[in-house]
Amino acid sequence: MAQDDHSGTELAAADSSHEALAPTASPGTALISSDAFENPGFPPHRPRVTDEDPKKEKRAQRTVYTLFYLSILGSVWAVAAYMLFPIESNDVGAVRLNNMFIGLGATLALLGLGFGIVHWGKAIMDDVELADERHPIGGSPETQAAAAKVFSDSDKESGFTRRSVIRNSLIGALIAFPLPALVLFRGFAPQDQLPVELLSHTMWAKGTRLALDPSGVPIKAADVTIGSAFHIIPEGLAELEHGKLEEKAKAAVLLMRLEPSELNQAPDRESWSYDGIVAYSKICTHVGCPVALYEQHTHHLLCPCHQSQFDVANHCEVIFGPAKRPLPQLPIAVDDEGYLIAQSDFTEPVGPSFWERS
Amino acid sequence: MSTAPSTQVTPKRSFTASASVYVNERTSLAGFVKELGRKAFPDHWSFLLGEIALFSFVVILISGTFLTFFFQASMAEVHYDGSYVPLKGVEMSVAMASTLDISFDIRGGLFVRQMHHWAALLFVAAIGLHMLRIFFTGAFRKPREFNWLIGFTLFILAMGEGFTGYSLPDDLLSGNGLRIIDGLIKGIPVIGTWTSFLLFGGEFPGTAIVGRLYTLHILLLPAIVVALIAIHLVLVVVHKHTQYAAPGKTQQNAVGPPILPIYAAKAGGFFFIIFGVLALIASLFTINPIWNYGPYDPSPVSAGTQPDWYIGFADGALRLIPPGWEFVWLDRTWSFNILVPLIAIGIFILLVVAYPFIEAWVKGDHREHHIADRPRNAPTRTAIGAAGVTFYAGLWAAASSDILATHFSLTMEGVIHALQAMVIIGPFVAYFIAKRVCIALQKKDREVVLHGYESGRIVKLPGGEFIEVHQPLDEYDRWKLVSYESYEPLMIRPNARGKITVGQRLRAGMSRWFFEDRIAPVTKGELEASHSAHH
Numbered sequence: 099m100a101q102d103d104h105s106g107t108e109l110a111a112a113d114s115s116h117e118a119l120a121p122t123a124s125p126g127t128a129l130i131s132s133d134a135f136e137n138p139g140f141p142p143h144r145p146r147v148t149d150e151d152p153k154k155e156k157r158a159q160r161t162v163y164t165l166f167y168l169s170i171l172g173s174v175w176a177v178a179a180y181m182l183f184p185i186e187s188n189d190v191g192a193v194r195l196n197n198m199f200i201g202l203g204a205t206l207a208l209l210g211l212g213f214g215i216v217h218w219g220k221a222i223m224d225d226v227e228l229a230d231e232r233h234p235i236g237g238s239p240e241t242q243a244a245a246a247k248v249f250s251d252s253d254k255e256s257g258f259t260r261r262s263v264i265r266n267s268l269i270g271a272l273i274a275f276p277l278p279a280l281v282l283f284r285g286f287a288p289q290d291q292l293p294v295e296l297l298s299h300t301m302w303a304k305g306t307r308l309a310l311d312p313s314g315v316p317i318k319a320a321d322v323t324i325g326s327a328f329h330i331i332p333e334g335l336a337e338l339e340h341g342k343l344e345e346k347a348k349a350a351v352l353l354m355r356l357e358p359s360e361l362n363q364a365p366d367r368e369s370w371s372y373d374g375i376v377a378y379s380k381i382c383t384h385v386g387c388p389v390a391l392y393e394q395h396t397h398h399l400l401c402p403c404h405q406s407q408f409d410v411a412n413h414c415e416v417i418f419g420p421a422k423r424p425l426p427q428l429p430i431a432v433d434d435e436g437y438l439i440a441q442s443d444f445t446e447p448v449g450p451s452f453w454e455r456s
Numbered sequence: 457m458s459t460a461p462s463t464q465v466t467p468k469r470s471f472t473a474s475a476s477v478y479v480n481e482r483t484s485l486a487g488f489v490k491e492l493g494r495k496a497f498p499d500h501w502s503f504l505l506g507e508i509a510l511f512s513f514v515v516i517l518i519s520g521t522f523l524t525f526f527f528q529a530s531m532a533e534v535h536y537d538g539s540y541v542p543l544k545g546v547e548m549s550v551a552m553a554s555t556l557d558i559s560f561d562i563r564g565g566l567f568v569r570q571m572h573h574w575a576a577l578l579f580v581a582a583i584g585l586h587m588l589r590i591f592f593t594g595a596f597r598k599p600r601e602f603n604w605l606i607g608f609t610l611f612i613l614a615m616g617e618g619f620t621g622y623s624l625p626d627d628l629l630s631g632n633g634l635r636i637i638d639g640l641i642k643g644i645p646v647i648g649t650w651t652s653f654l655l656f657g658g659e660f661p662g663t664a665i666v667g668r669l670y671t672l673h674i675l676l677l678p679a680i681v682v683a684l685i686a687i688h689l690v691l692v693v694v695h696k697h698t699q700y701a702a703p704g705k706t707q708q709n710a711v712g713p714p715i716l717p718i719y720a721a722k723a724g725g726f727f728f729i730i731f732g733v734l735a736l737i738a739s740l741f742t743i744n745p746i747w748n749y750g751p752y753d754p755s756p757v758s759a760g761t762q763p764d765w766y767i768g769f770a771d772g773a774l775r776l777i778p779p780g781w782e783f784v785w786l787d788r789t790w791s792f793n794i795l796v797p798l799i800a801i802g803i804f805i806l807l808v809v810a811y812p813f814i815e816a817w818v819k820g821d822h823r824e825h826h827i828a829d830r831p832r833n834a835p836t837r838t839a840i841g842a843a844g845v846t847f848y849a850g851l852w853a854a855a856s857s858d859i860l861a862t863h864f865s866l867t868m869e870g871v872i873h874a875l876q877a878m879v880i881i882g883p884f885v886a887y888f889i890a891k892r893v894c895i896a897l898q899k900k901d902r903e904v905v906l907h908g909y910e911s912g913r914i915v916k917l918p919g920g921e922f923i924e925v926h927q928p929l930d931e932y933d934r935w936k937l938v939s940y941e942s943y944e945p946l947m948i949r950p951n952a953r954g955k956i957t958v959g960q961r962l963r964a965g966m967s968r969w970f971f972e973d974r975i976a977p978v979t980k981g982e983l984e985a986s987h988s989a990h991h
């Protein structure tokens with residue numbers, strides 16, 4: 099790069115083009131024909147209309163300064179719009195007008211400038227084309243030799259190669275020194291918590307009432323008619339001061355009632371439902387989106403993220419999509435007052451799979 | 457070197473002249489101006505794609521800096537009390553509330569916010585198209601391999617910037633995106649669970665993630681992006697831009713208008729045009745109306761919501777995995793439904809990164825290349841590119857599988873199966889078609905060089921027969937069609953010790969694959985022979 103390449107040479111006929119830059123570099127398997135055409139050199143320069151017709155040139159000039167004046171107008175307009183279209187009232191329409199008029203002013207200011215400058219460059223500035231010489235990127239052999247000498251001299255003077263004990267101990271120290279920084283990253287999460295532990299439990303416990311999301315009002319079994327579905331959270335979640343979203347991200351449940359005859363229940367889970375009412379985790383076992391779409395007549399749940407489908411009639415087994423595991427079931431019962439309650443926490447971790455889960 | 461400082465009073469100089477003398481005597485800038493000011497810069501519409509990327513990034517920097525003065529990256533809960541009535545009193549994070557304030561309580565705030573988002577979408581798109589231009593014209597060949605690597609890193613970083621930015625407002629969609637990232641990370645063997653735990657500062661969603669992403673979004677990533685863009689552009693100056701074959705343009709020169717004034721005017725004006733177009737879009741078209749989505753809550757979600765376009769391919773890859781790809785083995789969970797997309801995308805990225813080096817190794821060509829190829833003249837490369845684009849497009853389309861299904865009243869299963877086929881078989885079909893089209897176009901070029909182009913003029917021969925007159929090409933037009941090199945397949949030869957190495961065999965095999973079907977450019981002799989045949 100150090101070479102001065104006399105940038106700014108006017109176009110002149112070129113020499114033969116096929117010769118590569120470094121004459122020693124191998125062309126590999128390229129076929130170089132001795133009978134190839136030669137580069138004919140630059141074609142004659144073609145003048146633009148604005149070069150030949152002074153009237154056209156005048157008009158181009160007029161266009162350019164008009165564009166610049168329009169740009170100034172746009173800037174002024176944007177400033178005026180800032181004041182003329184306030185958004186004080188609680189009015190979405192006012193926001194829209196403010197946005198649009200400030201924006202259109204700025205647009206005019208910018209496009210006026212842009213098109214003006216480009217037109218100036220294309221139609222009015224002298225239509226100059228230049229040819230720069232290229233030189234091998236590696237530089238001249240002398241430069242390369244000089245650089246190599248710098249390295250060999252400094253190696254000799256420092257003894258980097260010769261004194262291998264110091265060098266190797268230096269490399270060791272350089273490898274070791276970032277390690278403390280790695281340890282610091284442990285502090286990114288609370289020191290007194292373990293992820294697997296947290297992932298294995300939710301807010302549900304024996305006797306926790308099922309409550310409506312988001313109001314937190316408990317729900318009675320009698321309110322759940324056949325064919326209906328409810329978004330459920332544990333009672334008390336809505337009132338949490340801290341960690342509400344973290345708990346909700348594990349405890350959200352879908353409650354559905356089917357005809358008891360439509361449910362194919364495993365014998366060990368027959369007691370987990372109540373009169374056709376079943377509760378399943380709403381957190382997809384794929385990567386954790388809420389499985390929020392219930393198709394009543396097929397009893398299928400659909401996850402909107404990657405279209406996994408779960409069959410509520412068959413313990414929410416996956417019938418399509420990338421998820422593998424069924425949605426975990428929450429065992430439910432009814433308390434003395436007729437409210438739906440959990441029999442226990444989920445019996446397995448909810449949500450996306452993780453390495454330590456088995 | 458100059459002599460003693462001159463004390464004599466110089467004749468009156470213009471203000472600009474004296475100002476430049478003043479500055480130069482303190483900075484030595486004259487050397488730069490002399491070196492760079494009149495450099496020739498080759499010109500072509502396809503060279504503008506990189507400029508669009510650069511200029512939209514500048515717009516991002518300007519608009520983003522404005523946003524930082526108002527945005528608050530905190531996940532503390534507040535009850536919204538701004539001007540947007542439907543959300544009044546709703547519990548949300550400070551991040552979401554401050555984004556609503558930018559949109560509804562700061563005049564022009566919505567405009568800047570929308571400009572930032574639209575510029576981000578354009579930025580990633582422009583980088584992608586720019587990369588395709590580099591690929592299909594072979595502009596990654598020696599000496600430009602490093603710039604291919606830097607550019608590709610920028611593409612990845614741009615997607616990272618986009619994703620971190622999209623997550624900042626802490627609305628329903630951004631939280632849902634983070635939920636997916638959380639699930640993805642958890643599926644990675646050995647380190648996944650802890651990585652997610654550390655990233656989110658505890659359990660998902662926690663109260664740390666927005667602040668952390670903010671540091672990445674406005675400090676770390678932009679710093680790296682700016683540094684890499686700087687190196688990228690310095691290398692462009694060092695290499696001098698490529699140019700397309702044209703009369704007078706050779707491997708030894710760079711031909712075009714000088715940087716000062718014409719190139720500067722065109723590029724500078726183009727910056728304002730990009731800025732202006734983004735302003736126009738931002739003033740007329742809403743993007744990311746978080747007030748319609750509401751604050752993040754792990755429970756609700758609506759169907760048909762989409763990530764920003766450049767994340768689509770990853771989302772689509774997740775959707776295409778058939779059911780059941782997860783196993784418990786050795787008492788651990790192996791989530792191949794997550795690993796396979798990650799590994800497939802990883803391999804795809806590695807192939808893209810390595811392509812310039814693979815092609816160079818196959819060809820064994822150590823020369824510098826400054827004339828950009830016409831895509832048809834490198835049929836195998838073009839076909840490989842077409843295959844890659846098809847693969848990406850298939851993944852990308854899969855991110856809209858639900859919309860495709862409802863829009864065209866198809867079954868979900870049918871759409872997924874069709875897209876699975878497109879991702880696996882599509883690249884081969886695209887490869888085959890692109891290669892045939894390239895070779896057909898090359899043949900057509902030969903035809904035109906040998907026999908001229910059809911002039912559209914029909915004449916009647918004395919025998920009553922009608923023929924169309926073929927107009928011969930002039931030497932300038934002809935040059936564009938004949939000035940390329942073709943390569944021949946490598947012959948396997950034993951090395952000095954009389955052995956044929958595995959590497960040799962592999963290279964010969966690849967070389968045959970690349971160059972078995974090839975069309976050589978017309979030579980002088982062939983043209984003469986065809987002329988004498990006519991007469």
Ligand code: HEM
Nearest residue numbers: 520521523524527569573576617618621622624674678744
């Ligand atoms: C390649 C670079 C960048 C990309 C692709 C990008 C993209 C985004 C996106 C998509 C958003 C969401 C906007 C929305 O609410 O709709 C965003 C938000 C934001 N960005 Fe960037 N950004 C980039 C660089 C920057 C830089 C350099 C800054 C600051 C200097 C910045 C500051 C912000 C701020 C403060 C927000 C949050 C405010 C809001 O959401 O309205 N960004 N960014």
Ligand code: FES
Nearest residue numbers: 382384385401404
């Ligand atoms: S998160 Fe439910 S299918 Fe992916």
